[in-house]
Amino acid sequence: MNRFKQDFPILDQQVNGKSLVYLDSSATSQKPFQVIEAVEEYYKQYNSNVHRGVHTLGTKATDGYEGAREKVRRFINAASTKEIIFTRGTTTALNLVAISYARTNLKEGDEIVLSPSEHHSNLIPWQQAAKATGATLKYFELEPDGTLDIEKAKAVITPNTKLVAIAHVSNVLGTVFPVKELAQLVHQQGGVIVIDGAQSVPHMKVDVREIDCDFLAFSGHKMVGPTGIGVLYGKEALLEKMEPIEFGGEMIDHVDLYESTWKELPWKFEGGTPIIAGAIGLGAAIDYLESIGMDTIEEHDRQLAAYAVEELQKVEGLEIYGPLKNRTGLVTFNIDNVHPHDVATVLDAEGIAVRAGHHCAQPLMRWLNVTATARASFYLYNDEEDIQQLVKGLQKVKEYFGNVFG
Structure with missing residues (x-):
């Protein structure tokens, strides 16, 4: 996979006098030339609004925007482009379902089931939906290694x-x-399942019809695409019954002084001027990922995560959280007696970018009995040398704080 590193211009730089080692792709991925150029081409050559104009630029912009929707449909194997709603990101997509679907369909006595490991974006919307409807929140029990036992579920x-x-x-x-x-279990009981795909869609082949999920949310910026663009996939029959939560231009069919009607799917959920450049960039990102192959990317990320676990276990006083096997491309850890923010600061001095904090998962931090952790996350442009640089950086962390407090 080393040959793909050269596609990402941001990686060819020094940070604090050291070659950049970017290990924060779970927060946001870097962008290849192909995506940057696709967005630049839109703004330079056919910047225009979509759906409204009949002039040449408007037609080309509409083709690019709707062409990106078809690429997304194919990428996740949705049945129709009617099932692909463009949003600002995973958070917006999940909130759309929580407001438009859950608040309309749930009532007192109904149950919403989550895991304690959820990102706040897939927790708070359901808390608010439960408060608004009288539904009850329940939680799966995690195993000690952070996995889920389907029999207990x-x-x-x-x-x-x-x-x-x-x-x-x-x-x-x-x-x-x-x-x-889980989808099979919830469907047997007549419920629906909503999947936060922010960390899966960029790293593995996700087939919504094979999973049989009812809703799937994900973000472009985590899959080498632009920021500010995301996707809500929803089964057409469910989306048809849902009301939009944003009103204005683009999403209307007919407007009178006292009543209005909405466009058909998917446009009834896309009020206002849509995220045109973002969608075009997301389409280019999908082209790029497919040129490599999602199976190839998944295998690379899993192998790199396994290698990272193996190497990090050699660092004395370092604890890894989550399963040691069958994990995707990230490793979350702490070093004895060193705050993760201090770990990240020392690593940054070595040109190594990692994430530190609660990762928008405070309930999970309490489950782990920590206040924060450090996280190194990998993608197709990382390699074993990056892991080796991380290990060397962590040894410097230990040396520095050993000297300070030793």
Whole structure:
């Protein structure tokens, strides 16, 4: 995979006098020339609004925007482009479902089931939906290594379970949750399942029809695409019954002084001027990822994560969180007696970018019995040399704080 590193111009630089080692792709991925140039071409050559104009630039912009929707449909194997809603990102997509679907369909006595490892974006919207409807929040029990036992999950999902919301991959633990099996369980009880795909769609082939999920949310910026663009996939039958939550131009069919009607799917959920450049950039990102192959990317990320676990276990006083095997491309850890923010600061001095904090998963931090952790996350442009540089950087962390407090 080393040959792909040269596609990412930002990686060819020094930080604090050291060659940049970027290990924060779970927060946001870097962008290849192909994506940057696609966005630049739109602004330079056919910048125009979509759907409204009949002039040449407007037609080309519309073709680019709707062409990107078809690329997304194919990428996740949705049945129709009607099922692909462009949003600002995963957070917006999840909130759309929580407001438009959950608040309309749930009532007192119904249950919403989550995992304690959820990102705040897949937790707070359901807290608010429960408060608004009288529904009850329930949680799966995690195993000590942060995995989910599907047999135990069966006992949590009942006839009162109307909605399950869960990340496909934990942004802290790297755990790959059994979403296909969970979908079968919740459907047997007549409920729906919402999947946060922010950490899975960039790293593995996700087929919404194979999983049989009802909703899937993900972001472009985590899959080498632009910031500010995301996707909500929803089954057409469910989206048809849902009301939009933003109103204005683009999403209307007919407007009178006292009543209005909406456009058909998917446009009824895309009020206002849409994220045109972002969608075109996302389409270019999908082209780029598909040129490599999602199976290739998944295998690379898993192998690199396994190598990182192996090497980091050699660092004395370092604790790794989550499963040691069957994880995607990230490793979250702490070093004895060193705050993760201090770990990240020393690593930054060595040109190594990692994330430190609670990772928008405070309930999970409490489950781990820590206040914060450090996280190194990998993607197709990382290699074993990057892991070796991380290990060397962590040894410097230990040396520095050993000298300070020793």
